[in-house]
Amino acid sequence: MTIFKSICPYDCPTTCGLLVQSDGTRISRVKGDPEDPVCGGVICRKMQHYEKSIHSPERIYTPLKRNGKKGEDCFEPISWDEAVETITGKWKQALSEYGPDSILPFYYSGVMSLIQRNCGDALFNRMGACDLVKTLCASAKGAGYKAVMGDTGCLDPRELADSDFYIVWGSNMKATRLQSMPDLVKGRKQGKRVVLIECFAGEMAEYCDRVVLVKPGTDGALALAMMHVLAKEGLDDADFLQNEAVGYSEFKATLGQYTPEWAESVCGVSAQVIIELAREYAAASAPAIILGSGNSRYGNGGMTVRLITILSSFTGAWQRPGGGFCGCNPGGGPFIDMDRITRPDLRKNKGRKVNINQLAMALKGGQGQTPIRCLHIYGSNPVGSVSNHWVSVRGLKIRIFLP
Numbered sequence: 001m002t003i004f005k006s007i008c009p010y011d012c013p014t015t016c017g018l019l020v021q022s023d024g025t026r027i028s029r030v031k032g033d034p035e036d037p038v039c040g041g042v043i044c045r046k047m048q049h050y051e052k053s054i055h056s057p058e059r060i061y062t063p064l065k066r067n068g069k070k071g072e073d074c075f076e077p078i079s080w081d082e083a084v085e086t087i088t089g090k091w092k093q094a095l096s097e098y099g100p101d102s103i104l105p106f107y108y109s110g111v112m113s114l115i116q117r118n119c120g121d122a123l124f125n126r127m128g129a130c131d132l133v134k135t136l137c138a139s140a141k142g143a144g145y146k147a148v149m150g151d152t153g154c155l156d157p158r159e160l161a162d163s164d165f166y167i168v169w170g171s172n173m174k175a176t177r178l179q180s181m182p183d184l185v186k187g188r189k190q191g192k193r194v195v196l197i198e199c200f201a202g203e204m205a206e207y208c209d210r211v212v213l214v215k216p217g218t219d220g221a222l223a224l225a226m227m228h229v230l231a232k233e234g235l236d237d238a239d240f241l242q243n244e245a246v247g248y249s250e251f252k253a254t255l256g257q258y259t260p261e262w263a264e265s266v267c268g269v270s271a272q273v274i275i276e277l278a279r280e281y282a283a284a285s286a287p288a289i290i291l292g293s294g295n296s297r298y299g300n301g302g303m304t305v306r307l308i309t310i311l312s313s314f315t316g317a318w319q320r321p322g323g324g325f326c327g328c329n330p331g332g333g334p335f336i337d338m339d340r341i342t343r344p345d346l347r348k349n350k351g352r353k354v355n356i357n358q359l360a361m362a363l364k365g366g367q368g369q370t371p372i373r374c375l376h377i378y379g380s381n382p383v384g385s386v387s388n389h390w391v392s393v394r395g396l397k398i399r400i401f402l403p
């Protein structure tokens with residue numbers, strides 16, 4: 001048996017370092033790599049028994065072709081040659097009869113590897129197929145953050161060890177940011193306070209000193225009211241904001257109307273709790289707001305994140321190690337030239353844009369749009385992850401693929 005170093009290929013951006021025990025043909029054990037600078041040896045349950053999934057007898061090893069009606073779950077194995085011929089034959093037919101707008105590639109984050117996730121783009125760009133606009137998870141979050149911070153990345157999670165107060169805002173870190181949990185637990189043992197702001201307490205509550213429950217979609221009102229208190233009580237860092245921010249005075253002038261009492265009527269958090277929370281936040285030297293993505297998935301999501309990002313600067317926290325805002329690295333982006341993988345230069349047409357959240361509408365067609373005749377899904381489960389679920393399912397059942 002040899003131990004190989006590897007990284008996790010699953011669907012989250014952490015890309016944890018792994019130690020993989022193998023005899024060269026079969027994996028017998030997978031552990032976190034303690035030398036990995038991000039995970040430090042802590043890996044999640046999805047990967048802890050990877051040897052069982054990768055060698056599972058339930059894995060599909062050949063292409064399968066449906067030989068019954070959709071939904072009957074009847075498939076037969078076919079060769080790779082037949083699979084390639086069938087798929088490319090349908091593409092050619094769709095291209096000649098309906099044009100490239102009738103072919104929709106559909107992928108998301110089933111695989112997070114920068115190459116494996118994105119390499120299909122080059123093919124579909126060359127084909128001139130629809131251009132999928134991938135706004136599923138955190139686009140509004142990224143836009144809200146970027147509106148305040150530009151291209152500046154957020155706090156590196158490793159800096160959380162230096163924070164002296166934590167607001168876990170809409171994030172079940174135990175499930176989705178496991179690698180930062182040790183900092184939170186250790187910090188709490190050192191006397192640092194942890195506040196959870198959520199729509200429901202869930203399993204994070206036991207790791208926090210205070211739980212503040214807001215009505216869904218009203219987090220922005222809470223952030224505004226906290227800034228109202230900070231400004232009113234002179235707890236904002238006026239020097240920092242005047243020198244380092246644009247529009248501070250104009251923004252501050254709008255805060256008068258956003259009283260804690262107003263916010264109470266909007267988000268359901270008592271005015272007294274809002275005042276206490278603002279004061280506690282201001283009392284910290286390097287407070288960190290650890291923001292999840294759920295609260296950005298409402299119609300006001302971008303503005304919600306924009307306000308929480310402004311809050312993270314309001315007491316000058318960014319000036320000190322550990323202070324600021326830690327999201328899913330919005331603004332950081334992959335530090336490579338993605339064009340070398342996705343090859344936008346191969347596209348000769350404008351390309352029909354299809355928003356991933358509007359798959360159902362695209363499948364439904366109408367209003368002069370070319371109906372989607374070929375939907376090529378990889379690294380994604382549209383039935384489980386896109387909005388307007390039942391219309392998508394109906395579309396998948398009846399509308400697509402050439403006769």
Ligand code: SF4
Binds near residue numbers: 013014044047
């Ligand atoms: S947290 Fe889990 S799924 Fe994500 S990279 Fe690490 S081991 Fe993989």
